[in-house]
Amino acid sequence: MNTARKNGSLFTKIEQKIATVEFGHPASNSFPSELLERLTQEIHSLSQNDEVVVIILQSEGKNAFCAGASFDELLAISNSTQGIHFFSGFAQLINAIRVCSKLIIGRVHGKTVGGGVGLAAACDYVMATEKAAIKLSELSIGIGPFVIAPAVERKIGVAGLSELTMAATEWKSAYWAKEKGLYAKVFESDKELDAAVEVLSLNLASYNPEALVELKKILWKGTEHWETLLLERATISGNLVLSDFTKKALAKFKK
Template identity: 70%
Template structure:
């Protein structure tokens, strides 16, 4: 079932020390600000849950994994404060994923655009289907993937981020993403994907939880400045979205 709620849906299920956080939105699992805020809070809450060893992050349905930020909200931005706040939504989620204290497995069933690629990059281990193509199309509307860039570059390197950002109109397939290190494994079907997610999460949940937490810290060493860095990046995007170029580009997309 996919949600029909305009502000999207967020559900957490905790079983056998595994927390599955599932988000959804009728517009290809895109994120309005309210849903991003809820996800950031939920990640921190679940990360502090004593009975949780591992987090699985997934989205609803069988099609897109995530279409990025809400297009309707993007179009409606009319001042710098609102612009910064809008882009800070993904910054807050990435920082929550980084600091929540629990390793995160990403389960990616389909295509992902923009901010959603940042979500994938901020997972600690990602399993995907061969339908899980990715695209950073921000240049086409006069902005750039500034907020998510540190997370993406951390995973796929400068050359991968450069290729993905500059080739803004084309999809990169799941095997490209695997080759670059964004995905650990790629499967032909969602059933195979879910089986592997289950096996991996059960294995991880059986390990020493203190070792898992310490490994999370080790993997994210060197990102301590992200709270300030991502806020600065949100400010850059907030300014760009008000530019004449972007306003005209968004008008074309609306039509």
């Protein structure tokens, strides 16, 4: 599947019961609404695909893994309806990953900001390179990581979420993320990362699919309320993005 380049790109390859889903965008693999919606639809589709046992989620290029929300789209939001709709895109994507019947491996090759951290946190198992530093910069632009916070907290706890959120201008290293539980393993190079992702995905693909489905259910037990919680959080962000503080901060950041 491919999208128009201005709205990002999305490609899925299925081999040996493994679906590799790669998203991309010229602006550091950030997410406009259309790309969020397409990735959400793709996760739902793969969840129902009997030819797929495990999913690898990755982004294109050699630089950033994901810069989070599209700044151009954030700047274009002019009313609460548009704001809520945009942030609901992240809510729906995280919920699609949560209810997906397949285990999802995150391959994080570079720096990750905001919604990208939430995306990584939503994956069932994440491997990264030492270049994959993380940052939640939302407070610095007048909003907060409200939609993704449940996914991040689930992986690194309230203390980790608090530290990451309040140090809004500070990069945390990939090794910090591993220590906190966001990443399972960190590698020195993309080559080592790819080799490890291949071994894990092939192993998982060789296991009993029914056992993997049951494991997925256990891993996400207690998150059923996210269906409404994340949309409620999207309303908070959707309203805050309209503030003068946020508009000025976004414009300054873009320059």
